[in-house]
Amino acid sequence: MVKMRSKRGRQGVPKAPTQPRAKRVKTASTKFSPLPGPETYPTKKKIAFVMGTGDCAQLGLGEGCLKRKKPMPIRSLEDKNIVYIATACLHNVAVTEDGKVYSWGCNDHGALGRTTNESDEYEPGLVEGLDGVKIIKAVCGGNITLVLSDEGRVYAAGTFKMEAGSFLGFSPELARQQQKKFVPLKYLERTRIVDIGAGSNHAIALSQDGLVYSWGLGDHSQLGRRISVRRPDSWIYADKVAGLSDIKKIACAAYHNFAIDGDKNVYVWGLNNMYQCGLNVEGEIQYPTTIEFFENKNVEQIAAGEHHSAFLLENGDVYTVGRGDAGQLGIGSLAVSSDTVEKKKEVEAKVEDLKDGEKANGTSMSSKTAVSIPRRVSGLPPCKAIACGDFHTLALSRDGKVYTWGSGITYALGNGRSISEDDDTGADELVPYELTGQKIIGVEIVAVGGGSQHSLLLGMQDRTETSS
Numbered sequence: 001m002v003k004m005r006s007k008r009g010r011q012g013v014p015k016a017p018t019q020p021r022a023k024r025v026k027t028a029s030t031k032f033s034p035l036p037g038p039e040t041y042p043t044k045k046k047i048a049f050v051m052g053t054g055d056c057a058q059l060g061l062g063e064g065c066l067k068r069k070k071p072m073p074i075r076s077l078e079d080k081n082i083v084y085i086a087t088a089c090l091h092n093v094a095v096t097e098d099g100k101v102y103s104w105g106c107n108d109h110g111a112l113g114r115t116t117n118e119s120d121e122y123e124p125g126l127v128e129g130l131d132g133v134k135i136i137k138a139v140c141g142g143n144i145t146l147v148l149s150d151e152g153r154v155y156a157a158g159t160f161k162m163e164a165g166s167f168l169g170f171s172p173e174l175a176r177q178q179q180k181k182f183v184p185l186k187y188l189e190r191t192r193i194v195d196i197g198a199g200s201n202h203a204i205a206l207s208q209d210g211l212v213y214s215w216g217l218g219d220h221s222q223l224g225r226r227i228s229v230r231r232p233d234s235w236i237y238a239d240k241v242a243g244l245s246d247i248k249k250i251a252c253a254a255y256h257n258f259a260i261d262g263d264k265n266v267y268v269w270g271l272n273n274m275y276q277c278g279l280n281v282e283g284e285i286q287y288p289t290t291i292e293f294f295e296n297k298n299v300e301q302i303a304a305g306e307h308h309s310a311f312l313l314e315n316g317d318v319y320t321v322g323r324g325d326a327g328q329l330g331i332g333s334l335a336v337s338s339d340t341v342e343k344k345k346e347v348e349a350k351v352e353d354l355k356d357g358e359k360a361n362g363t364s365m366s367s368k369t370a371v372s373i374p375r376r377v378s379g380l381p382p383c384k385a386i387a388c389g390d391f392h393t394l395a396l397s398r399d400g401k402v403y404t405w406g407s408g409i410t411y412a413l414g415n416g417r418s419i420s421e422d423d424d425t426g427a428d429e430l431v432p433y434e435l436t437g438q439k440i441i442g443v444e445i446v447a448v449g450g451g452s453q454h455s456l457l458l459g460m461q462d463r464t465e466t467s468s
Helices: 340-356
Strands: 044-053 067-073 082-087 091-096 101-105 135-140 144-149 154-158 160-163 166-168 179-184 193-198 202-207 212-216 247-252 256-261 266-271 284-290 299-304 308-313 318-323 370-376 383-388 392-397 402-406 418-420 423-426 429-434 444-450 454-462
Touching: 044 082, 082 444, 082 454, 091 135, 091 144, 135 193, 144 193, 193 247, 202 247, 247 299, 256 299, 308 383, 308 392, 392 444
Parallel strands: 082 135, 299 383, 383 444
Antiparallel strands: 044 067, 044 454, 082 091, 091 101, 135 144, 144 154, 154 179, 160 166, 193 202, 202 212, 247 256, 256 266, 266 284, 299 308, 308 318, 318 370, 383 392, 392 402, 402 429, 418 423, 444 454
């Protein structure tokens, strides 16, 4: 079921078998009982931390603070009881214990879900369009934010981008508009959704009955289903991903996706130009395909960046695969290029592309160093959570320590190191670095997240202590 695009005239593998067209979801509303939310830690003080560079307001520390080399608390969120964080390249959201959503970062295309002026973007603000709705989870994509309510309903803000100046909305009524407040996705209203994911310009959702739905752009097979050439608006609607059932977990990357079923089989589909899908074939994975490497390995969680992926096993081991020239695989110098100047230019170029509404899929990066078979990251204690930024990776150990590795040019790793005394560019970490910092002393980190130029942490602290 793998379809590859031919390269330099070479013949690709045969076409995958024709898949049945998925039925469109009806839009009538159905009432559901509440879903369980994230752990609330009622006796603890919740603190969100950020580190990295905030040229596009993504630090949330105000206009006067655009760089933090070590973790820094976001003071304006300290009294909000934050229990969930989500981040993307240029923006972030935080969900409170009572289901409210705060957002900050770049709002050029409405991803913050609220009306802002430029200064408003630099600090967290309450989103619009969710009055009376309790949110339990949020995910961020390139210029889109999705949130999931406790009733299993999905709301969206922002837009999908087709190319510079061209946008793809969420429905024919909202097509090619940039939604600066959250709107319900009515085509999912009859389906109880239990999980969501957002990529660069597409999204996926997991239903309570174990089916996966996808919508948005499918130009790199990231939708995992047939798209009608005669009906381009079919991209807008959420339809079932062919060949998947009894799915328990999903993960969404920039241009590829993962799903884990009840038997612990791991499925992948989408762009595989840097082997980020964990399959040793070049091209695109058109439909969900099992990753045989992880058979009987009991994958617990999957996270993915732009062109690399990370896998957390039940025993606490972490594996990585895909692009590694910035050290994002954490396996040392074997898969690393030392050209810091070029890497810095690439990160900056991607940020500009996203701000300008252009795609940055990296399909021309075939010459970059990549690893095609998943490799275990050594030097880590047993872990309980992982996250990927575009060019870096984070892991949270079972004893509450945070490890980072990959591109450090924007200080997203929190290592505080520059490449030299004369150059303030941040230094990469080729293997896991144990995060330290005065502001996180005495803080129990419970969640991690990665963007393009920054990282987020969620910490808990006894209310009798301070984080000064």
